[in-house]
Amino acid sequence: MVEFYQPQADFGTPMSVGKQLVTLSIDGVSVTVPEGTSVMRAAAESGIKVPRLCATDQLASFGSCRVCLVEIEGRRGFPASCTTTVEAGMQVQTQSDAIGKLRRNVMELYISDHPLDCLTCPTNGDCELQDTAGEVGLRSVRYGFDGDNHLDAEKDQSNPYFTFDPSKCIVCSRCVRACEEVQGTFALTIDGRGFESKVSASQADAFMDSECVSCGACVNVCPTATLTEKSIIDAGKPEHAVTTTCAYCGVGCSFKAEMKGNQVVRMTPYKDGKANEGHACVKGRFAFGYATHKDRITTPMIRDSIDDAWREVSWDEAVNYTAERFKAIQAKYGRTSIGAISSSRCTNEEVYLVQKMVRAGFGNNNIDTCARVCHSPTGFGLKTTLGESAGTQTFASVAEADVVIVMGANPTEAHPVFASRLKRRLRQGAKLIVIDPRKIELVSSPHITADFHLPVRPGTNVPTLNALAHVIVNEGLEARGYIEQRCDVEEFERWLTFIGNPRHAPENTEEITGVSAADLRAAARLYASGGNGAIFYGLGVTEHSQGSTAVMAIANLAMLTGNVGREGVGVNPLRGQNNVQGSCDMGSFPHELPGYRHISDTTTRQLFEGEWNVALDSEPGLRIPNMFDAALDGDFKGLYCQGEDIAQSDPNTQHVEAALRALECLVVQDIFLNETAKFAHVFLPGASFLEKDGTFTNAERRISRVRKAIPPLSGKADWQATMALANALGCPMNYSHPSEIMDEIARLTPTFRGITYAKLEQLGSIQWPCNDLTPEGTPIMHIDQFVRGKGFFAMTEYVATTERANRKFPLLLTTGRILSQYNVGAQTRRTDNNQWHAEDLLEIHPHDAEERGISHDDWVGVNSRVGDTVLRANVTERVKPGVVYTTFHHPVSGANVITTDNSDWATNCPEYKVTAVQISKVTKPSNWQARQQSFDRQQRGLLDRARQ
Ligand code: SF4
Ligand code: SF4
Ligand code: SF4
Numbered sequence: 001m002v003e004f005y006q007p008q009a010d011f012g013t014p015m016s017v018g019k020q021l022v023t024l025s026i027d028g029v030s031v032t033v034p035e036g037t038s039v040m041r042a043a044a045e046s047g048i049k050v051p052r053l054c055a056t057d058q059l060a061s062f063g064s065c066r067v068c069l070v071e072i073e074g075r076r077g078f079p080a081s082c083t084t085t086v087e088a089g090m091q092v093q094t095q096s097d098a099i100g101k102l103r104r105n106v107m108e109l110y111i112s113d114h115p116l117d118c119l120t121c122p123t124n125g126d127c128e129l130q131d132t133a134g135e136v137g138l139r140s141v142r143y144g145f146d147g148d149n150h151l152d153a154e155k156d157q158s159n160p161y162f163t164f165d166p167s168k169c170i171v172c173s174r175c176v177r178a179c180e181e182v183q184g185t186f187a188l189t190i191d192g193r194g195f196e197s198k199v200s201a202s203q204a205d206a207f208m209d210s211e212c213v214s215c216g217a218c219v220n221v222c223p224t225a226t227l228t229e230k231s232i233i234d235a236g237k238p239e240h241a242v243t244t245t246c247a248y249c250g251v252g253c254s255f256k257a258e259m260k261g262n263q264v265v266r267m268t269p270y271k272d273g274k275a276n277e278g279h280a281c282v283k284g285r286f287a288f289g290y291a292t293h294k295d296r297i298t299t300p301m302i303r304d305s306i307d308d309a310w311r312e313v314s315w316d317e318a319v320n321y322t323a324e325r326f327k328a329i330q331a332k333y334g335r336t337s338i339g340a341i342s343s344s345r346c347t348n349e350e351v352y353l354v355q356k357m358v359r360a361g362f363g364n365n366n367i368d369t370c371a372r373v374c375h376s377p378t379g380f381g382l383k384t385t386l387g388e389s390a391g392t393q394t395f396a397s398v399a400e401a402d403v404v405i406v407m408g409a410n411p412t413e414a415h416p417v418f419a420s421r422l423k424r425r426l427r428q429g430a431k432l433i434v435i436d437p438r439k440i441e442l443v444s445s446p447h448i449t450a451d452f453h454l455p456v457r458p459g460t461n462v463p464t465l466n467a468l469a470h471v472i473v474n475e476g477l478e479a480r481g482y483i484e485q486r487c488d489v490e491e492f493e494r495w496l497t498f499i500g501n502p503r504h505a506p507e508n509t510e511e512i513t514g515v516s517a518a519d520l521r522a523a524a525r526l527y528a529s530g531g532n533g534a535i536f537y538g539l540g541v542t543e544h545s546q547g548s549t550a551v552m553a554i555a556n557l558a559m560l561t562g563n564v565g566r567e568g569v570g571v572n573p574l575r576g577q578n579n580v581q582g583s584c585d586m587g588s589f590p591h592e593l594p595g596y597r598h599i600s601d602t603t604t605r606q607l608f609e610g611e612w613n614v615a616l617d618s619e620p621g622l623r624i625p626n627m628f629d630a631a632l633d634g635d636f637k638g639l640y641c642q643g644e645d646i647a648q649s650d651p652n653t654q655h656v657e658a659a660l661r662a663l664e665c666l667v668v669q670d671i672f673l674n675e676t677a678k679f680a681h682v683f684l685p686g687a688s689f690l691e692k693d694g695t696f697t698n699a700e701r702r703i704s705r706v707r708k709a710i711p712p713l714s715g716k717a718d719w720q721a722t723m724a725l726a727n728a729l730g731c732p733m734n735y736s737h738p739s740e741i742m743d744e745i746a747r748l749t750p751t752f753r754g755i756t757y758a759k760l761e762q763l764g765s766i767q768w769p770c771n772d773l774t775p776e777g778t779p780i781m782h783i784d785q786f787v788r789g790k791g792f793f794a795m796t797e798y799v800a801t802t803e804r805a806n807r808k809f810p811l812l813l814t815t816g817r818i819l820s821q822y823n824v825g826a827q828t829r830r831t832d833n834n835q836w837h838a839e840d841l842l843e844i845h846p847h848d849a850e851e852r853g854i855s856h857d858d859w860v861g862v863n864s865r866v867g868d869t870v871l872r873a874n875v876t877e878r879v880k881p882g883v884v885y886t887t888f889h890h891p892v893s894g895a896n897v898i899t900t901d902n903s904d905w906a907t908n909c910p911e912y913k914v915t916a917v918q919i920s921k922v923t924k925p926s927n928w929q930a931r932q933q934s935f936d937r938q939q940r941g942l943l944d945r946a947r948q
C-alpha cells in the first residue's frame, strides 16, 4: 500500500486510558472522550487543531511553550490546552482575538531567535515551527536580530545518522523528554537557564561521545530542523511512504519506509505499530543502507567447484543448473541426499515455500531452520508444559507486570524497543530480577537498579531455576488454587516430591551456580509474592545442553506461582531474528509440518498430501547438525541454504566448513557473498525486506505485513526464486502473489485459519491463533486453560554439561549481542553502525586478566577444546572472575571456531553459551584466522572476476 507522504497524525498528548467518558463542548462542537484526556487531544480527535510546540502525543504534556492557550468558560485567564484535562460540561473556545494575539506574541519571540532560512532548510514543508507560525497568523517579527541570539551556534554532526543544529532549537525539551520517557536512556538535558538554556548530550559531549544510543526518538519528536536525519538533509523531503516491518530483531517494529522514487530516504517508526508504538532502535531506524550497498549481488551465479571463478548467468540457467544437479545427486546417492535450510530473516510465505519444496519436491523432510540454533528448546519446552510453542503475551502487557525476571537475555542490546517498554515499567516501580552471568545494562542503568542480580555460572541455569522453585514450594508460596484448577495435579504432586528434595535448596546449589543462597531465596519470594510476575528470557537460557530443561523449568515456575494466562505475567521468549517465530510456525523443522504438527501424524499428512497432490515421507528428516555429519560421512550431498550464514553462525566452524566442502552442490541464496556462499556452487541473489511482500511473525506471535517499497534488485523476490526452483524440480507451484501462499497456509493450519491479507490490512497486525474462535487473534494465551488442557510440570533434573572448566581450560566463555550489530553482521557491518562496534572484543575480569599479564586492548588467544582464535581484550568487571564473554558479529573473530558440538539433549540447539577456554596474551592472529583471511581474499577475487 503506497501512500503519499504526510507526517503521522499527532493528537498532541497521549491517549487516556480512563474508563469513564466525559462530554464537553469545543468551539460549539460536542465532544466525548475518556476522562483524563487533555483539552488539546479532545479537540484534535474532533478535528480541531490547537497550535502547539512543546506537545506531542508521544510524550506526557509539559506545558512550557504557551502556544496552545484556550479560553474555558468560568476559568480565569488562558489555560494551556495540553495540560488541562477535560471536565463534563466544559465550554472551550480555541480561537478568539485575545488568544490569537497571545499566540502570535509567543511565536514572535521564538522566531526572533530563529534563522529565517526556510527555503533552504532540510525540513522546509515538514516543520512544526513553520506550520505553527502559519497557524497563528504570524506575519512579522518586531524584534531585530541584532541582539543576543543563538544563530551562530555550532552544529554537532558527530552522529552518522542525524545532525544537531542548536541554532534552530526552541528549547521545547521534547528531545530531552523523548530520551527519558520513550527511550529511557537519559542522555539529554537542558543546561542553563533562561536565554542560556540549551540542549546538551551527557556532559556537553558530542552526541557520538555521549550515552546516546542513536534510537532516533529525539529526532522523531523535534518540531524544528534541529535534530534531522542526514538522509533527509541529503535527499530532501519524502514523496511517498510504504508501511512495513523491520527485518532485524524479534520485536518486529512497524515502520513507514519513506521514499523518493525508488530510494528510501528515511525509516520512521509507525505510531500505530502495536509492537513498537512509534519507537525504534538504531538498527531499524537508521541501518537500512545495506539494502543498496555495493556488495549486493543481484545476478545469479554458478560454478563447478569452489576454486573456480563465478559465472554470472540468467535466472533460468541458474535454476535449471541447480535442478539438474540436485536430481543427479538424488539419482546417484538417494532421495535423502539433499535438503534445505530456511531462513528466519525471510517471510512466512517464503519459509513455507521452502519447506513445501523439500517435502513435496525433494521427497524427504530434510528441512531445518536457523531456529535450530537459537530457540528450538523454546518450542519443545513450552509445547511440553503449556501446549503451545510460543510466548504467552503481548509486549504491551509488561506495563502491568509487578515483578519481572530477565534471564539469559540482554534486552537493551538485543531487543531494544521492548527494553524501553520494560524500563518504563521499572521506573514506575516494578521490581526486577536479572539472572545472567554478566552485569547487563539493566542491572544498573539510569533510574533503574535490579532488585536482584543472580550472576549464574554459565551452564547452571537449571539448578538455579530448580532452587527458585524449591524455595517457593518449601516456603508455601505456590499458587495452590491455580494449580489445582489448571494443572495436571498428579504430575504436579510427583514434581513436588522431586523439587522438594533438599538437593535443590539454594544452600546446596550455591556451590554449583555461584549464586548466593540468600539472594536466591529473596528473589524467589519476590517473584512468588510480588504481584504479577513476568519472565522474559533469551538465548542465555536456550543455547545450553539443557536448554529445553531450562525452558520447562521456567514454565514450571510460572505455573507454580499462577503467572500464566492474564495481562502482566507470562513466559516470554525474546526471539532473536525478525521471523524466527514465523519460521518455526511454518513447518521448518524436519519433524513438523506447519502449525507444529508431527510429520508422522497420518491425518495431518493426508491434509497436506491432498492440497499438494503428492505422497509425503512420514519419517522426520535431518537436523542441521545431522546434515553436517551426513555430509562428512558422504551421505548428504546437496543443500539449498536460504538467507542463513551457517559457516559463521553455527558452532565449531572448522567442522561446518569441512561439511560444506564435502557437498557436491551447495546453493546459497543471500543478498551478499556471505561466509557460507564462499563454499557454494550456485548463488541465487536474495531480496532485502524492502523488495518483497509477505509477513513476519514477531516474538509476540504478531503477524505483520512486509510491503514492497522497491522492486527486487535481482528481478525476483525470494518466494519467486523458490517457486522457480520447485517448478524446475517438477514440483508445481503457481502463485502470483504471497497472499495466495498465505491463503494456502490458512487452509492447512488451524492456528492461522483466520489470517488473510485483507484482514491484516484491516487490523494492522494479528497475533495467532486466529481462527473462528478468535477471529481477531489472541493477544494473551492460556487464559482459561492451557492449550494442552492441564499444565504439565516437567521434571527438570540437572545434568551438568560435559563442557567443564579444568586446569587446561579454566575459564568459561559465553557469548551475546551488541545493540549496533545484528547477528553475523552481514547487514549492519555494511552500515555506519560499524562506527559503534567495529570489532568483537573479549571481556575479561581484571583479576583473570592480571593473572595472565593481560592489559586492556591486548591481543589475546582464546583456546578451547575444538579450536582457537584471537581477539582484543576488554578488561571489565561486567563479567565475573572465571567467565569471559564475546560477541560474534565479525567473521574474522571466529567466535564459533571455539564453540563446541555440544547441544541441547532434546533439540540439538548448540551449547553456544558454555565453552571452557584458556586465554593468553599473543601477538598474531590464530592459524584459523590467517586461513580465513586468505580464503576470503581468494573468494572475493573469484567474485570480482565474475563481475568484471
Ligand atoms: S537518539 Fe535516542 S538515545 Fe540518543 S539522545 Fe536521542 S532519544 Fe536519546
Ligand atoms: S532539539 Fe528540537 S526537540 Fe529538542 S529542545 Fe530543541 S527544538 Fe525542542
Ligand atoms: S531491530 Fe528490533 S527493536 Fe530495533 S527497530 Fe528493528 S524490530 Fe525494532
Ligand code: FES
Residues within 6 Å of the ligand: 051, 052, 053, 054, 055, 062, 063, 064, 065, 066, 067, 068, 069, 080, 081, 082, 083
Ligand atoms: S503545547 Fe501546550 S504549552 Fe506547549
